[in-house]
Amino acid sequence: xxxxxxxxxxxxxDLTINKITEGVYExxxxxxxxxxxxxxxxxxxxFTHVLEPFPRAINQPDNQLVRYHSNAYFYSLYSTVEQTSKxxxxxxxxxxxxxxxxxxxxxxxxxxxxxxxxxxxxxARITVHFENNSPFLTITEL
Numbered sequence: 202x203x204x205x206x207x208x209x210x211x212x213x214x215d216l217t218i219n220k221i222t223e224g225v226y227e228x229x230x231x232x233x234x235x236x237x238x239x240x241x242x243x244x245x246x247x248f249t250h251v252l253e254p255f256p257r258a259i260n261q262p263d264n265q266l267v268r269y270h271s272n273a274y275f276y277s278l279y280s281t282v283e284q285t286s287k288x289x290x291x292x293x294x295x296x297x298x299x300x301x302x303x304x305x306x307x308x309x310x311x312x313x314x315x316x317x318x319x320x321x322x323x324x325a326r327i328t329v330h331f332e333n334n335s336p337f338l339t340i341t342e343l
Contacts, residue, residue, distance in 0.1 A: 212241075287312045290310065
């Protein structure tokens with residue numbers, strides 16, 4: 202419901218994405234996989250209205266901190282051989298993030314993985330707490 206953009210590429214080529222239902226997408230591969238075959242995909246998602254101010258109230262000169270809650274794994278209906286998730290935050294001031302081995306902070310990013318042999322529909326909740334002094338732009342009507 203908060204997904205604003207999704208893009209998928211294979212070997213650097215953008216793939217066609219078809220929305221099946223809310224939250225379910227079909228990706229058309231460059232060449233069909235043979236039974237038991239694998240491929241590597243880069244999936245990029247952008248979400249809106251998911252940052253939670255924390256603390257909820259601050260004084261005017263204070264920096265605004267927010268929390269982002271997500272899944273360390275990309276939610277998939279298929280088994281995943283190997284996966285790494287990278288969260289680009291737009292700030293190097295990261296207060297904390299849920300530790301999951303392996304995970305680390307790299308500048309404006311928090312990286313989870315690589316993880317191997319992830320079962321379908323796996324969920325590993327994580328929270329990232331960071332500074333975000335950028336205003337939130339919301340367009341309500343065009």
